[in-house]
Amino acid sequence: MNLSTIMTVDPITLRPDSTLDEALLIMDEHDLRHLPVLDGDRVAGMISDRDLLEATGWLPSRINAARGPGEEYRRPTLAREIMRGPVTCLESDDTVVQAAVGMFDCGVGSLVIVDGGKLVGIVTETDLVKAYLEVCRRKDIEFASDPPVDKIMRGYPGTIDKDASLDTAIERCQSMGIRHLPVVRAGGWLIGMVSDRDLRRAVGAGRPGATPVDEIMSRQVYTVSPDMRLSEAAWSMVEHKVSSMPVVDDDCLVGIVTVTDVLDQCLETLREPETFVQG
Numbered sequence: 161m162n163l164s165t166i167m168t169v170d171p172i173t174l175r176p177d178s179t180l181d182e183a184l185l186i187m188d189e190h191d192l193r194h195l196p197v198l199d200g201d202r203v204a205g206m207i208s209d210r211d212l213l214e215a216t217g218w219l220p221s222r223i224n225a226a227r228g229p230g231e232e233y234r235r236p237t238l239a240r241e242i243m244r245g246p247v248t249c250l251e252s253d254d255t256v257v258q259a260a261v262g263m264f265d266c267g268v269g270s271l272v273i274v275d276g277g278k279l280v281g282i283v284t285e286t287d288l289v290k291a292y293l294e295v296c297r298r299k300d301i302e303f304a305s306d307p308p309v310d311k312i313m314r315g316y317p318g319t320i321d322k323d324a325s326l327d328t329a330i331e332r333c334q335s336m337g338i339r340h341l342p343v344v345r346a347g348g349w350l351i352g353m354v355s356d357r358d359l360r361r362a363v364g365a366g367r368p369g370a371t372p373v374d375e376i377m378s379r380q381v382y383t384v385s386p387d388m389r390l391s392e393a394a395w396s397m398v399e400h401k402v403s404s405m406p407v408v409d410d411d412c413l414v415g416i417v418t419v420t421d422v423l424d425q426c427l428e429t430l431r432e433p434e435t436f437v438q439g
Contacts, residue, residue: 163254163258163259167287171279176204176240181237193208193284194207205240206270208269210356215241248272271283289422292422308387308390309387309390310415313416318332322351326363329359329373342413352378354376382396384407384417403419
């Protein structure tokens, strides 16, 4: 399956001198998480919603400026100040597997598609998940390539108590190298979820480190069961626009499955010789 069949063509872009307020507005209006930055025709960098959260707390500059004299000057204001590069590039006739490998190797959630030196599209983790779902739907693969969730999930993941502090949640995510923390009460009962985005938004908004997780966690949590097929869990991620799903059995948390797990299964399902280039 070539990337030309799944990529978003002619993606919205920024310039290096675009303001972060512009980036915030574009991401909000178009429900985007990644914006390529073009310097002329050259892809100079990429900005993700995580980059913006870390830099601004998802707050426009006028709000940051109101916090106190000089506060706004301690924050970046332009795309060039926070964009990440060099950017991993693929071509439109490269494969879905090459894109998955590129995302894994570079630790990114999107790749730009460049043909003849010109930006023609962008591919995100969600696009790859949709490609995996399409293969499962067409039944072009053996049934074993769509395993039950309990064969893929990470069992008994790191959790946190609702009364734990913001600082504790940040430290736990960093020390464990994870982006999602299920919030549980005694007995393993799942009551919420806190993500790195929630944490960065709280820090950017000026929340004190002692703020209880209960005040920043997401209470509406979408879950899957251990015997559910991975394709069903992947579809739920796409439908609800989330990148992880707690796995619950008899109302108790037993694991977690993430978009990274789905991409790993995609690789195992569609693997073929892969290469990708830096541009």
